[in-house]
Amino acid sequence: xxxxxxxxxxxxxxxxxxxxxxLAEEIKxxxxxxxxxxxxxxxxYRPGQFAFLSAFGVGEAPFGIASTVERGNILEFAIQRLGTxxxxxxxxxxxxMLGVRGPMGNSFPLDHFKGKxxxxxxxxxGGAPLRPIIHSVLDxxxxxxxxxxxxxxRHPSLLIFTxxxxxxxxxxxxxxxxxxxxxxxxxxxxxGLITDLLEKVAPSAENTIAIACGPPIMIHFTGxxxxxxxxxxxQCYVTLEARxxxxxGKCGRCNLGEKLICVDGPVFSMDEVGQLLESFM
Numbered sequence: 001x002x003x004x005x006x007x008x009x010x011x012x013x014x015x016x017x018x019x020x021x022x023l024a025e026e027i028k029x030x031x032x033x034x035x036x037x038x039x040x041x042x043x044x045y046r047p048g049q050f051a052f053l054s055a056f057g058v059g060e061a062p063f064g065i066a067s068t069v070e071r072g073n074i075l076e077f078a079i080q081r082l083g084t085x086x087x088x089x090x091x092x093x094x095x096x097m098l099g100v101r102g103p104m105g106n107s108f109p110l111d112h113f114k115g116k117x118x119x120x121x122x123x124x125x126g127g128a129p130l131r132p133i134i135h136s137v138l139d140x141x142x143x144x145x146x147x148x149x150x151x152x153x154r155h156p157s158l159l160i161f162t163x164x165x166x167x168x169x170x171x172x173x174x175x176x177x178x179x180x181x182x183x184x185x186x187x188x189x190x191x192g193l194i195t196d197l198l199e200k201v202a203p204s205a206e207n208t209i210a211i212a213c214g215p216p217i218m219i220h221f222t223g224x225x226x227x228x229x230x231x232x233x234x235q236c237y238v239t240l241e242a243r244x245x246x247x248x249g250k251c252g253r254c255n256l257g258e259k260l261i262c263v264d265g266p267v268f269s270m271d272e273v274g275q276l277l278e279s280f281m
Contacts (some may be wrong), residue, residue, distance in 0.1 A: 005040075005187075008141060009101065009104075009247070009248060010101070010246075011056050011101070011250070012052065012060070012099030012100055012101040013034050013041070013099065013100045013101070014034070014035050014036055014097060014099065014100075015032040015033060015034050015035065015053075015075070015093055015097065015098050015099065015100040016032070016035050016095065016096070016097055016226070017030055017031065017032055017095065017096050017097075017098065018031045018032065018033045018094065019031035019074070019094060020076055020092070020094055022092055022157065023078055023161065023162075023278065024153070024157060024158045024159060024160050024161045024162075025082045025155075025157040025158055026080055026081045026090075027078060027079065027125060027158070027160060028078070028079050028081075028089075029066070029076055029077070029078050029079075029087065029120055029123055030076070030079055030130035031066070031067075031074040031075065031076050031094070032075045032076075032077065032098065032100060032189075033073065033074055033075075033077070034071065034073075034075070034100065035097075037177050038199040039128060039192070041102070041103065042069075042100075042102070042103055042181030043069070044069060044077060044109035044184065045065060045069060045102075045103040046063075046066075046069075046103075046108070046110075047068060047107055047108050047110065047128060047129075047132035047133050047136055047246075048066060048105065048106065048107035048108040048132070048239055048266065048267040049064075049065055049102065049103040049104060049105050049106070049117050050057060050062050050063060050064045050072075050102065050103070050104055050105050050129070050266060051063060051075070051077075051100055051102040051103055051104060051105050051217065052099075052102060052104070052247055053077060053079075053085075053089060053098055053099065053100060054098055054099030054100070055085055055088035055089050055098060055103070056097070056098065056099065056196055058084060058088040059084065059085045059088075060085065060101065061077060061083075061085040061086065061089075061105075062244045062247060062262075063077040063078070063128075063130050064077075064078075064129030064213075064239065064266070065077065065102075065103065065129070066128040066129065066131045066132065067131075067135075068132045068135050068136055068139075070135075070136070070139055071135060071139075075100065075217050076081045076127035077198075078125060078127075078131075078160060079142075080125045083166065086130075089228075093154070100224050101247065102280075103245070104247045104262060104263075105247075105261075105262060105263070105265055105266050106264065106265060106266070106267050107267060108133060108237065108267050109123060109213065110133075110136060112209075114143045114144060115143070115144070115145065115207075116144065116145055116207050116208060116209050117144075117145035117146040117147075117148070117203070117204070117207055117208040117210070118133070118144060118146070118147050118148070118202045118209050118210075118211065119148045119150065119207070119208060119209070119210040119211070120134060120146070120148070120149045120150070120211050120212075121150045121198065121210065121211065121212040121213075121214070121222055122149070122150070122151050122152065122212075122214065122216045123152045123153070123194055123212075123213070123214025123243065124152070124153050124154065124158060124160075124214060124215065125160065125213060126212075126214035126215065126218070126241070127160050127161065127213065127214075128160065128264075129213055129239050130211060130213050130239070133152060133211060134147070134149060134154035134168065135227065136168060138167075138168070138171050138174070139171055140184060141171065141173070141211070142170065144174070145172050145194065145207065145208075146174075146175075147171070147173060147174040147175070148175050148177070148201065148203050149155060149174070149175070149176045149177065149200055150176075150177050150181065150197055150198060151176065151177070151178050151179075151181045151217075152178070152181075152193075152194035152199060152214075153180055154181045154183065155180055155181070155183075156180050156183065156184050156186070156187050157184070158180075159168050159178065159180070164172050165178075167192040175202055177190065177197055178190060178201075179191065179192055179193070179194055181193065185234075185242060192220065193221075194214070194218060195218075195221045195222055195224075195225045197230075198222065198225045198226070198229070199225060199229070201276060202229060203229065204230075205226075205230035205231045205232070205235060208231070208235065209235055209236075210226050210231055210235060210236045210237070210238070211236075211237045211238070211239075212236070212238050213238060213240075213241075214237045218255055219238055219240075222237060224271050226270075232271075233269065233270040233273075233274055234267065234269055234270075234271040234272055237268070237269050237270070238267070238268055238269075238270060238271075239265070239267050239268075240261050240265055240266045240267075240268065241266070242254035242256075242258070242261040242262070242265075242266070244261065244262045246262070247262045248262070248263070249262060249263035249264075256268075256273070259272075271274075
């Protein structure tokens with residue numbers, strides 16, 4: 001393998017699908033193993049980073065990495081079938097090949113989070129890039145304070161990583177709260193928006209970091225609710241999704257004010273987001 005070729009970050013690495021698992025309705029977890037010999041740009045990727053996956057002959061799309069380096073060399077991606085590329089990726093099976101371009105973007109400042117309580121707020125498929133935060137905390141439990149996970153979806157059938165819930169709940173100093181917008185006959189837990197759940201749980205802002213990912217409208221109202229609970233913008237972090245096309249900061253399609261989400265993000269503090277939006281208006 002010629003390493004000079006892979007200095008061009010527009011060229012994807014070759015990956016083989018090692019596992020496919022149904023996570024929720026129209027959502028699959030795909031595990032990918034790189035097959036580029038000694039070439040492994042993902043050997044030290046960090047929670048919060050993302051990659052582009054290519055369905056050959058169809059196209060590519062960006063996805064947050066849902067795994068951590070510490071848990072093995074398989075890259076995991078939660079993919080919701082929404083369009084042409086995601087449909088093509090859903091049609092692949094174990095042993096099939098795809099392209100992987102990355103890792104890209106910045107990451108969560110985990111060193112800054114050490115010694116603090118964490119509130120992780122995931123909405124729908126937006127929970128996927130937050131899973132590495134949860135795993136990193138649980139794998140290094142003594143380095144962090146209380147972990148509160150607030151997990152939401154429109155319907156119980158859309159909740160992701162359900163097989164891990166008992167493991168999360170059983171961990172020391174960890175609590176999991178679930179809610180759905182619309183319950184089915186078997187649902188016996190919270191019903192309502194994740195902001196309602198956040199107000200009900202009412203985590204203390206003292207020595208606490210809040211981390212959220214989900215649809216833009218959820219991020220907006222979650223920020224308002226956290227503010228009501230006493231959180232300052234610099235205590236709140238978000239990982240933003242955008243219509244990214246190149247991942248290299250060249251096309252300008254993912255701008256947030258003067259910043260580009262694919263290069264300067266996707267992780268920002270709410271303080272940064274507020275300043276960027278204010279300068280843009």
